[in-house]
Amino acid sequence: MSDNNKVSFVVFSGDMDKVFAALIIATSAAASGMEVSMFFTFWGLKAIQKGNLTGKGFLGRMIGLMNRGGIERIGPSRFNFGGIGRALFKKMMKDKNVVGLNELLETAIDLDVKLYACKMSMDVMEIAEEDLIDEVSGLMGGAGYIKEASESSVTLFI
């Protein structure tokens, strides 16, 4: 056991399977009594968006159209045959009684997992603070993240 009891992730990917893996590890760690902080950056921000179109300018709208936010809209990174991938993945998880992304995110919040949003990515991608779910613990930059990470015994980039 390390000299501290904290886990910190960078959630960079917006792929459903990776966000799923991140949330599974996060809730497992929190349930084991560890402090957990997740730093959502770039495409990962989708996981903590409200589900609205993002951005107001033309470029922001283009990205918004491609990446409509909200955790239920995230696609899987693999076997996406004609858009069936996501439905297939959901059905498999349901058949097997594995919880979905939304339930996992709620569980993480219940277990006091801290959710931080990357300020710079929000600026670049034209995502406003009000576009994020209310449970977000705060906005951070690279310096804030590295402080969290240097206090953690487990650090992952997902």
Place this chain on the structure above:
Amino acid sequence: MSDNNKVSFVVFSGDMDKVFAALIIATSAAASGMEVSMFFTFWGLKAIQKGNLTGKGFLGRMIGLMNRGGIERIGPSRFNFGGIGRALFKKMMKDKNVVGLNELLETAIDLDVKLYACKMSMDVMEIAEEDLIDEVSGLMGGAGYIKEASESSVTLFI
């Protein structure tokens, strides 16, 4: 040097190049005298499958068709021009006397690298324990992984 001597990976990706990188780091660490544990989850499970079709149900068969298991069937994540990618990569590795995936996996096993399979991913993807190679050290969930990781000085998500 940290206060411990252990390395733990999550091998999430099934891309040949990433599995290759994971095994290179794992064998390097083990050869340096460190304890190494690899936690294979999602697509990463392909690396420790026997090479048989996975799953018995319809959905499992579909995924099986796309992801026929076994480490020699893994494709590279990049430059996959018409399926040539894997052969090209293999040829280059051979020309350069770099060992292949199977040899690397055998080396890892010889060096006592622990190979764990993610129980939940196996359920979702309909992979049974007998589909995995015999050298797998055991099945684990998120809680088991996080315990391994919190005891490790190096943690990577690959």
Place this chain on the structure above:
Amino acid sequence: MSDNNKVSFVVFSGDMDKVFAALIIATSAAASGMEVSMFFTFWGLKAIQKGNLTGKGFLGRMIGLMNRGGIERIGPSRFNFGGIGRALFKKMMKDKNVVGLNELLETAIDLDVKLYACKMSMDVMEIAEEDLIDEVSGLMGGAGYIKEASESSVTLFI
């Protein structure tokens, strides 16, 4: 805070957005007074190439044609609609006064971030030492990387 003050990354990906994230975290950590080492391997090597074609043999030329080196040629991993992706990303970063990849790399070098190239990947991909930018701190293998990583409080695979 861990018992050491060092960060080490594996930069495996050659996708612009991931290299960008790696450099942001690296410069943030270095600016916070931490020691930072980046180990560029596989596609990540593009970030520290001079911008020349890589490789001399036929296979090397094929890869060179696909992966012309140099940090300004790296494409984004997502929203690459017909090659517009990179230009779009650059424009957004410029509009928002976010620095580009080249400036970030220069900043990292100014802050004494160590840049290591993976010897084995260079062999496989036919990249010579003179193809790399002069600021590269040295070549390393897996054993060298794992030593760096085991001395670090933050370890990421990007």
